Amino acid sequence: MNNYGWGLPIRASSFAGQIDFGILLIHAAMALIFVLWGVFFAYLLVRYRRRAGTPAQREEHHASSQGGFWANNAGELKSLMPDVLVMLFEIALIVFYAFPVWRSIKMSPPDPKDADVVVEVTAEQFAWDVRYPGPDGKFGRAKPELVHFSNPLGLDRTDPAAADDIFVANELHLPVGKKTLIRLRSKDVVHDFFVPEFRLKQDAVPGLEIPMWVVPTRIGHYELACAQLCGFGHSLMRGDVYVESPEDFQKWLASRAALKPAPPSASNNSGGF
Amino acid sequence: MSQSHADSHGHGHAQSFLRRYVFSVDHKVIGLQYLFASMFFLLSGFALMMLMRWQLAFPGQAIPFFGRLFPADLAPNGVMSGEFYNALGAMHGTIMIFLGIVPMGVAAFGNYVLPLQIGAPDMAFPRLNMASFWLFLPGGALMLGSFFLPGGAAQSGWTSYPPLSVINPGQTVWLLAMVLLITSSLLGSINFLVTTANLRAPGMSLMRMPVFVWGEVVASVLLLLAFPPLEGAAILQLMDRVAHTSFYMPKDLVILGSHYAGSGGGQPLLWQHLFWFLAHPEVYVLVLPPMGIVAEIIANNTRKPLHGYTTMVLSMLSIGVMSLIVWAHHMFISGMSPALSNFFLVTTMIISVPSVALMTCLVFSLKGASIRYSVPMLFALGFIPLFAIGGLTGLPLGLTVTDIYLHDTYYVIGHFHFVVVTGSVIALFGGVYHWFPKWFGRKMNDTLGQIHFWGSVICMVGIFLPMLPMGLAGASRRLYDPTAQMHNLIVQPLNVVSTMFTYGLALFQIPFLWNFFHSIFRGEKTVENPWQATTLEWACPSPPPHGNFEKTPRVYRDPYEYSAPGRKTDYWPQNEPA
Numbered sequence: 001m002n003n004y005g006w007g008l009p010i011r012a013s014s015f016a017g018q019i020d021f022g023i024l025l026i027h028a029a030m031a032l033i034f035v036l037w038g039v040f041f042a043y044l045l046v047r048y049r050r051r052a053g054t055p056a057q058r059e060e061h062h063a064s065s066q067g068g069f070w071a072n073n074a075g076e077l078k079s080l081m082p083d084v085l086v087m088l089f090e091i092a093l094i095v096f097y098a099f100p101v102w103r104s105i106k107m108s109p110p111d112p113k114d115a116d117v118v119v120e121v122t123a124e125q126f127a128w129d130v131r132y133p134g135p136d137g138k139f140g141r142a143k144p145e146l147v148h149f150s151n152p153l154g155l156d157r158t159d160p161a162a163a164d165d166i167f168v169a170n171e172l173h174l175p176v177g178k179k180t181l182i183r184l185r186s187k188d189v190v191h192d193f194f195v196p197e198f199r200l201k202q203d204a205v206p207g208l209e210i211p212m213w214v215v216p217t218r219i220g221h222y223e224l225a226c227a228q229l230c231g232f233g234h235s236l237m238r239g240d241v242y243v244e245s246p247e248d249f250q251k252w253l254a255s256r257a258a259l260k261p262a263p264p265s266a267s268n269n270s271g272g273f
Numbered sequence: 274m275s276q277s278h279a280d281s282h283g284h285g286h287a288q289s290f291l292r293r294y295v296f297s298v299d300h301k302v303i304g305l306q307y308l309f310a311s312m313f314f315l316l317s318g319f320a321l322m323m324l325m326r327w328q329l330a331f332p333g334q335a336i337p338f339f340g341r342l343f344p345a346d347l348a349p350n351g352v353m354s355g356e357f358y359n360a361l362g363a364m365h366g367t368i369m370i371f372l373g374i375v376p377m378g379v380a381a382f383g384n385y386v387l388p389l390q391i392g393a394p395d396m397a398f399p400r401l402n403m404a405s406f407w408l409f410l411p412g413g414a415l416m417l418g419s420f421f422l423p424g425g426a427a428q429s430g431w432t433s434y435p436p437l438s439v440i441n442p443g444q445t446v447w448l449l450a451m452v453l454l455i456t457s458s459l460l461g462s463i464n465f466l467v468t469t470a471n472l473r474a475p476g477m478s479l480m481r482m483p484v485f486v487w488g489e490v491v492a493s494v495l496l497l498l499a500f501p502p503l504e505g506a507a508i509l510q511l512m513d514r515v516a517h518t519s520f521y522m523p524k525d526l527v528i529l530g531s532h533y534a535g536s537g538g539g540q541p542l543l544w545q546h547l548f549w550f551l552a553h554p555e556v557y558v559l560v561l562p563p564m565g566i567v568a569e570i571i572a573n574n575t576r577k578p579l580h581g582y583t584t585m586v587l588s589m590l591s592i593g594v595m596s597l598i599v600w601a602h603h604m605f606i607s608g609m610s611p612a613l614s615n616f617f618l619v620t621t622m623i624i625s626v627p628s629v630a631l632m633t634c635l636v637f638s639l640k641g642a643s644i645r646y647s648v649p650m651l652f653a654l655g656f657i658p659l660f661a662i663g664g665l666t667g668l669p670l671g672l673t674v675t676d677i678y679l680h681d682t683y684y685v686i687g688h689f690h691f692v693v694v695t696g697s698v699i700a701l702f703g704g705v706y707h708w709f710p711k712w713f714g715r716k717m718n719d720t721l722g723q724i725h726f727w728g729s730v731i732c733m734v735g736i737f738l739p740m741l742p743m744g745l746a747g748a749s750r751r752l753y754d755p756t757a758q759m760h761n762l763i764v765q766p767l768n769v770v771s772t773m774f775t776y777g778l779a780l781f782q783i784p785f786l787w788n789f790f791h792s793i794f795r796g797e798k799t800v801e802n803p804w805q806a807t808t809l810e811w812a813c814p815s816p817p818p819h820g821n822f823e824k825t826p827r828v829y830r831d832p833y834e835y836s837a838p839g840r841k842t843d844y845w846p847q848n849e850p851a
Contacts, residue, residue: 004760009747022675023745030665037636038658044639045654048575049646055843056577056836057641076581079637083629090622093672098618102673106611125529144525144532154527187527189437190541192606192681196747196760199678205541205608206436207523225758227681227749229362229430231437232355235752238759 003197003222012197012222012243014215018101019199022093029089037082109181109211116178117249122153123184123191123204126233128224129153130172134164134257147187166256170239172224174216175249184210192228195241203228216243296407298399299819303406304385305712310406311377314413315698316782318368321361323775328353330772332754347425358753359428360420360443366431367447370555371454372413374697378562379496380409380461382704383489385712387465389810389817390483392474392826392848397467405460412453419446430751432552435521435544439513440528448511455504462493462500474809474848476828480586481847483808483832484572484579487586488565491593495554498597506547513539520544545607549600557596559693561589563700564631567653570707571635572833573806574650575642576843579833581634588627588634595624605676614673621671625664632661643836643843647804648722652703655730656696663691666741681751684744690737699730705789710803714815715796721788728781735774739767805844808832812848 003010011017048056059075070077112118120139122129129152133139140162146154152169155162174180184193186204193212194201197220202212226237244252297303327336333352336343340351347357388396396402419426427447429438438444469490473482509520517535521544524537572579579585601609601617635657644650666688669675679685702725709717748761755761755768802811813822826848834845 004746004763006742006746006763008745009760019674019678022672023669023678026669026672026675030668034658034661034665037661041636041639041658044636044642045644048639048642048644050576050643054643056575056643058577058836058838059580059641076584079580079633080584080630083626083633086629087622087626090625090668094618094622098672098674099615102611102614102618105674105677106606106614124527144527147527147530147532149530188529188533189440190434194681194747194749196678201606201677201680203607206526207537207540208542208608210608223759225749225760229359229434229437229751231441232359232428232753234359235355235754235757238757 003220009196010218010220011199012195012216012218012220013199014217015101015105016197016199016217018105022097022101025097026093033086106212109213110179112181114179115181115213117175117180118183119172119174119180120183120185121172121193121204122187123193123226123230123237124152124187125189125231126226126237127152128170128172128237128239129187130168130170130239131155132166132168132253132256133161134166136161136164140165144187152187164257166253168256170224172239172241173249173252174214174241174243175246176216176219176243178246179213179215182212182214184212189230190228191226191230191237194225194227195222196225197222198241201227219243219245296403298395298403300384300388300396300399300402301712301817301821303402304381304383306406307376307381307384307409310410310413311373311381314368314372314417315374315377317417318365318373319779319782321365321368323779324353325358325361325365326772326775328358328753329755330769332756353753355753356425356428356442359430359751360426362751363427363430363433363447364416364420367416367427368413369693370431370559371451372409372416374559374693374701375458375555376409377701378566378697379458379465379489379492379558380405382485382562382566382701382708383461383465383493386708386810387486387489388468388472389711389813389821390486390808391469391472391477392809392812392822392828393468393472394820394822394825396464397472398464401460401464405457405464408453408457408460412450412457415446415453416450419443419450422446432548433510433544434548435510435513435539435541436523436526436528436533438510438544439522440533445511445514448507448514451507452504452511455500455507458496458500459504462496465489465493466497474826474828477809477847478828480583481828481831483565484568484582484585484589485562485565487589488561488563488568491589492558492561494593495558495596499551499554502547503551506544510544542604542607542609545604546601546609549603550597553600553603554596556689556692557592559697561592563656563697563704566704566707567635567656567700568638569808570649570653570703571638572835573707573804574645574647574653575638576645576835577638577642577833578831578835579634580637580640581630582831582833584630585634588630591627592624592631595620595627599624602671602676605673606680618671618673625667625671628664632657632664647706648717648719648726649703649707651723651726652699652706655726656699656703659691659695659699659730659734663688663693663696666691678747679744681749682744683740683748683750686750687737687740687744690740694737695730695733699733702726702729702785707804708810709789709792709796710799711810711815711817713793713796714798715792716799716803717788717792717796721784725781725785725788728784729778732774732778732781736771736778739770743767802846805842807834807844807846809847812846 120131138161141156141159142154184204186206191204222241224239224241335351424442427443429441512518519535519539522535522539526533599620602621605614743764746764828847836843837845
């Protein structure tokens with residue numbers, strides 16, 4: 001997996017390029033600002049060091065009644081020009097970049113009907129529970145009291161919609177080029193879904209179901225890492241993302257569907273370990 | 274010496290040692306109490322980080338020398354455990370912010386210097402002032418002592434996000450200590466505001482106050498307005514832990530396989546809003562008083578008035594107002610409504626304007642100067658470019674889109690340490706060198722000061738600069754073992770670099786500590802106004818006697834009248850008649 005290096009990781013989602021554009025543009029601007037100010041600053045330090053017989057020169061203040069506010073404070077106002085330039089840059093960045101891109105990435109999750117794939121990702125200490133709705137396209141009922149180490153989501157297999165649900169731990173399979181809707185949940189504490197190659201990061205909050213979307217653009221093997229402190233095992237909380245051709249993805253789904261889930265048993269009610 | 278002075282002014286009622294130095298109501302003694310306490314806490318917080326840096330650079334290897342000293346449940350065979358790492362992380366942040374930098378910047382310098390700079394005999398409420406310190410110290414002792422209690426110290430981050438903080442050990446003591454610290458801070462901040470409002474010497478109009486006083490005033494307003502919500506929020510979290518209420522706990526949590534017994538119905542995001550409602554203004558509380566210190570030092574060592582005093586004051590005031598409505602830029606990807614993010618993006622952009630104006634004024638103050646490269650001035654000048662890195666790296670984090678990727682990475686850690694360490698801490702060091710003659714009537718050694726400055730600055734940059742490329746490569750913060758996630762592996766050598774510079778930074782604090790404590794007793798004696806400064810704190814003896822000024826000073830002019838035309842000396846104290 002040669003996805004990572006000393007710079008940004010490879011780009012593997014439709015919006016990764018948009019995010020990288022902003023990161024690179026801002027860093028270019030930052031470098032420019034820092035170098036220009038730095039050169040000026042260094043010049044001032046050398047030019048105005050203390051020398052015998054050269055007293056400090058005070059700035060002229062024309063504190064007279066003539067000229068008005070602007071003329072009297074011309075020197076001070078002129079020095080705020082760099083600030084104005086930075087502000088204009090920021091306004092442009094916000095209006096032409098941040099607003100539209102944020103809207104498309106975070107504010108426009110597709111309707112489940114319009115998504116090619118819908119998958120539910122549930123975070124828990126310290127694992128990712130991934131669920132596909134199965135052939136019927138419906139997520140079945142889950143009950144917290146049914147949670148058991150063999151049934152981490154507490155799926156109620158007596159519900160016909162749940163019977164064909166496909167469950168897999170710490171593995172997320174996605175077809176390349178398809179719009180995937182991910183419903184993000186958490187069972188216990190706040191976690192964070194982070195796939196560096198997708199440039200996608202979202203907190204998983206217990207009690208909320210947060211929709212997010214991604215169109216993977218590159219077949220490959222990526223890392224799903226938890227990016228929000230979630231307890232002593234936080235750094236071990238990782239999973240694998242496999243982006244496959246649509247055919248391979250369908251084959252994988254079929255192979256998982258063939259694995260019959262265990263029939264509901266009485267012991268499922270006990271909960272806990 | 275101060276004893277004889279005190280006697281000669283009739284203030285010296287025979288006070289016991291306890292009354293004079295322990296339960297003192299004198300703002301100067303309280304200021305020094307805060308100074309020593311916060312220095313101790315800064316060193317403690319730094320020591321915790323030195324342990325963490327070992328684990329980050331060499332995960333899974335036994336800590337040399339000290340590893341065996343820890344009990345086996347914290348560090349089996351000398352190798353740090355995940356719980357211990359998380360406790361160190363949470364306590365490092367908590368101690369540095371709430372027990373180190375804010376008490377030093379606001380309370381130590383504020384208590385000692387603010388009343389002197391406005392020409393007051395003491396703080397408005399001396400007993401409240403004492404109460405503030407004596408709530409702070411037990412709060413700090415409880416916080417630090419929690420390592421030794423059953424369950425250990427809090428391990429849910431200094432941000433203490435529920436539900437994790439509600440179910441993790443150690444948090445109860447953290448919350449109790451926070452309640453003490455917040456109460457202490459409220460008593461202190463109201464005192465600074467009332468003192469500044471009522472005890473200014475005649476002629477000390479608001480726009481003649483030194484910039485440091487303005488920094489203290491704005492910081493105090495923020496503490497007063499933003500801390501009570503966190504105190505309330507902390508008590509709610511305490512209730513969630515001890516009384517099993519569910520203010521922050523949603524329904525149907527399943528924790529490590531068992532159904533959580535609480536009734537549910539709470540909202541984890543509620544805590545995040547209440548927490549950041551304090552914690553973002555807190556950033557400005559961390560920064561504004563140190564920035565005021567930098568302004569004092571720069572005016573004094575450039576030998577000319579500050580460029581744009583009015584701009585600086587107005588910038589500080591507008592930062593104060595705006596900082597109360599930017600908090601949720603910490604929460605762009607928290608699960609709150611993404612539409613709300615746009616509002617906080619815009620307010621964040623707005624607050625950057627006065628921040629840049631402040632920096633601009635500091636740089637332009639050098640134009641036309643006659644720069645005296647004293648040790649305090651080195652620190653003040655070091656502040657400018659390094660704090661600027663902190664400010665600039667805030668740009669991609671404050672922008673919603675780029676924050677999606679950079680949030681919770683090492684980029685964030687690098688960013689705010691450039692702000693708080695190469696910004697605030699550097700400025701506080703400068704303040705120590707600048708006001709040391711005032712406090713003790715002696716000077717610190719210059720050569721040791723220069724060694725301390727260069728060594729510290731180089732090491733600080735060496736620690737925090739590598740964190741920026743690490744963050745860009747995607748390395749997440751708060752990982753006990755960074756090598757457990759594949760995307761961190763390539764940049765792992767940078768962790769080793771950071772760690773080495775951390776130990777270097779520790780070494781370079783030795784000349785400082787020696788210089789500081791040695792100079793208290795053996796330093797070169799100085800005159801009343803060794804820096805030839807203009808502000809009022811230099812118009813009384815060093816150290817000032819009880820009651821400060823022989824007679825209340827009268828203020829005739831602006832705070833930084835250096836190099837005024839037609840005068841023999843290049844400084845014109847505020848209290849000197851024309």
